[in-house]
Amino acid sequence: xxxxxxxxxxxxxxxxxxxxxxxxxxxxxxxxxxxxxxxxxxxxxxxxxxxxxxxxxxxxxxxxxxxxxxxxxxxxxxxxxxxxxxxxxxxxxxxxxxxxxxxxxxxxxxxxxxxxxxxxxxxxxxxxxxxxxxxxxxxxxxxxxxxxxxxxxxxxxxxxxxxxxxxxxxxxxxxxxxxxxxxxxxxxxxxxxxxxxxxxxxxxxxxxxxxxxxxxxxxxxxxxxxxxxxxxxxxxxxxxxxxxxxxxxxxxxxxxxxxxxxxxxxxxxxxxxxxxxxxxxxxxxxxxxxxxxxxxxxxxxxxxxxxxxx
Amino acid sequence: xxxxxxxxxxxxxxxxxxxxxxxxxxxxxxxxxxxxxxxxxxxxxxxxxxxxxxxxxxxxxxxxxxxxxxxxxxxxxxxxxxxxxxxxxxxxxxxxxxxxxxxxxxxxxxxxxxxxxxxxxxxxxxxxxxxxxxxxxxxxxxxxxxxxxxxxxxxxxxxxxxxxxxxxxxxxxxxxxxxxxxxxxxxxxxxxxxxxxxxxxxxxxxxxxxxxxxxxxxxxxxxxxxxxxxxxxxxxxxxxxxxxxxxxxxxxxxxxxxxxxxxxxxxxxxxxxxxxxxxxxxxxxx
Numbered sequence: 001x002x003x004x005x006x007x008x009x010x011x012x013x014x015x016x017x018x019x020x021x022x023x024x025x026x027x028x029x030x031x032x033x034x035x036x037x038x039x040x041x042x043x044x045x046x047x048x049x050x051x052x053x054x055x056x057x058x059x060x061x062x063x064x065x066x067x068x069x070x071x072x073x074x075x076x077x078x079x080x081x082x083x084x085x086x087x088x089x090x091x092x093x094x095x096x097x098x099x100x101x102x103x104x105x106x107x108x109x110x111x112x113x114x115x116x117x118x119x120x121x122x123x124x125x126x127x128x129x130x131x132x133x134x135x136x137x138x139x140x141x142x143x144x145x146x147x148x149x150x151x152x153x154x155x156x157x158x159x160x161x162x163x164x165x166x167x168x169x170x171x172x173x174x175x176x177x178x179x180x181x182x183x184x185x186x187x188x189x190x191x192x193x194x195x196x197x198x199x200x201x202x203x204x205x206x207x208x209x210x211x212x213x214x215x216x217x218x219x220x221x222x223x224x225x226x227x228x229x230x231x232x233x234x235x236x237x238x239x240x241x242x243x244x245x246x247x248x249x250x251x252x253x254x255x256x257x258x259x260x261x262x263x264x265x266x267x268x269x270x271x272x273x274x275x276x277x278x279x280x281x282x283x284x285x286x287x288x289x290x291x292x293x294x295x296x297x298x299x300x301x302x303x304x305x306x307x308x309x310x
Numbered sequence: 311x312x313x314x315x316x317x318x319x320x321x322x323x324x325x326x327x328x329x330x331x332x333x334x335x336x337x338x339x340x341x342x343x344x345x346x347x348x349x350x351x352x353x354x355x356x357x358x359x360x361x362x363x364x365x366x367x368x369x370x371x372x373x374x375x376x377x378x379x380x381x382x383x384x385x386x387x388x389x390x391x392x393x394x395x396x397x398x399x400x401x402x403x404x405x406x407x408x409x410x411x412x413x414x415x416x417x418x419x420x421x422x423x424x425x426x427x428x429x430x431x432x433x434x435x436x437x438x439x440x441x442x443x444x445x446x447x448x449x450x451x452x453x454x455x456x457x458x459x460x461x462x463x464x465x466x467x468x469x470x471x472x473x474x475x476x477x478x479x480x481x482x483x484x485x486x487x488x489x490x491x492x493x494x495x496x497x498x499x500x501x502x503x504x505x506x507x508x509x510x511x512x513x514x515x516x517x518x519x520x521x522x523x524x525x526x527x528x529x530x531x532x533x534x535x536x537x538x539x540x541x542x543x544x545x546x547x548x549x550x551x552x553x554x555x556x557x558x559x560x561x562x563x564x565x566x567x568x569x570x571x572x573x574x575x576x577x578x579x580x581x582x583x584x585x586x587x588x589x590x591x592x593x594x595x596x
């Protein structure tokens with residue numbers, strides 16, 4: 001009896017309950033990520049918010065000081081800022097809509113079984129993975145007026161007779177950078193939608209065939225509805241990413257000529273790099289952040305809605 | 311029971327001519343710019359600036375590559391080594407941090423878990439330009455300008471949120487029972503993670519690691535902002551710097567473009583398959 005009691009007694013009772021230890025381990029595992037993102041995202045964002053309240057121009061240190069919301073007031077009256085918002089809209093809409101259409105077509109093609117499929121997949125998806133500055137330089141070379149590829153091809157085809165300076169024309173510069181971005185972004189949609197296509201059970205198509213559904217009917221009644229969640233996710237991600245993306249335009253035109261390709265994110269960059277106006281650049285970036293947060297909340301609402309309907 | 315009808319006209323056209331024409335157009339659209347730059351990287355100055363345009367270089371001279379690689383002004387060998395180091399360290403550090411975080415979020419149920427997940431999603435939506443000015447003053451204050459650390463730490467801001475998000479999905483797809491039996495056999499949490507979960511999640515972990523490498527390899531804005539010396543430039547920053555020098559040397563620049571592309575292209579051939587699988591797994595969850 002006594003022996004049994006000593007056996008049953010806990011030998012070394014742990015200091016914390018099992019549940020508490022689990023929790024502690026969980027938080028411990030999150031500690032590195034908290035430090036990494038705290039130091040490189042959270043703290044800098046707070047710092048940017050603080051900077052946006054200061055007059056902080058690097059070449060005019062004597063004017064440094066707290067100015068409250070003056071930078072935000074300046075932004076409201078800054079015509080270039082409103083122009084960049086409109087340009088951002090054109091840039092995002094033009095890029096994402098064609099990237100989606102091209103990517104969808106590419107995904108449908110690459111989903112078919114044919115000889116050499118994996119090689120063709122790798123080759124056609126390549127533009128997405130290479131560095132942005134590489135994309136920008138390749139296309140700058142293609143658009144080059146005197147010895148670029150595009151002018152030569154178009155004049156050989158008889159489409160045009162005069163050489164066009166694509167990136168220095170106020171009218172053509174925006175379509176030119178958008179075309180470059182389309183080239184870069186088509187593979188993104190192709191990969192996402194290809195992943196979606198592979199997840200659709202083939203039985204659905206077979207059953208529809210037995211019932212006599214045509215190719216187009218199968219496309220609209222099986223493929224599109226089944227892909228809808230992934231289309232929403234991919235498009236939203238791409239819209240945000242394109243809105244924020246500055247590298248291409250920054251390298252190709254720096255927002256020129258005469259702000260014709262200046263989108264809000266490159267305008268923010270130019271304020272910091274060219275004007276060394278860190279206060280105003282911070283203000284612009286905080287506004288960018290607010291726009292993106294608004295869009296993200298809107299997007300999460302939509303995806304929640306999608307989940308509840310399925 | 312009815313039998314499926316044979317292929318009708320629309321299917322035959324779509325599966326035949328339309329498929330082949332579409333594939334040809336797609337491949338041409340994707341590859342033509344690469345081919346153009348690849349050819350240009352072998353051209354001599356005279357061939358590059360000739361009118362009418364000379365499409366094929368007379369010889370496959372590697373002079374442009376040698377010049378770019380050994381140039382004093384824009385040493386691509388140095389840029390390449392910098393990119394390799396920054397991207398590799400970012401990859402390893404990101405993967406370690408993300409494995410722990412992804413595992414914790416997939417397995418532990420604690421207060422604030424949803425908030426954490428949402429933060430990782432939202433962080434991916436932040437504009438990089440937002441971080442440039444504050445990070446610059448932060449690295450300046452810490453004396454990290456012109457160091458690899460500044461670039462590596464800054465890269466975490468965009469690699470970590472994505473890899474954590476992806477790894478949570480991978481870890482959740484691994485059955486819990488395997489770990490539980492390992493822990494019954496005397497493994498602690500960390501042992502179970504290393505011996506049971508990681509081997510099973512290895513393809514996913516490898517894919518996210520490669521993603522971190524490729525994303526760091528491509529990074530431009532941090533690299534040009536936090537470095538000022540030529541020896542500290544990465545390939546992306548070096549290419550941009552080269553454009554700023556006098557007139558654009560398209561021959562050397564094309565060689566530099568090819569040099570910057572080849573490593574990620576090789577990694578991508580491996581990544582492609584896993585990425586498509588991983589994305590479909592993640593995307594189905596939404």
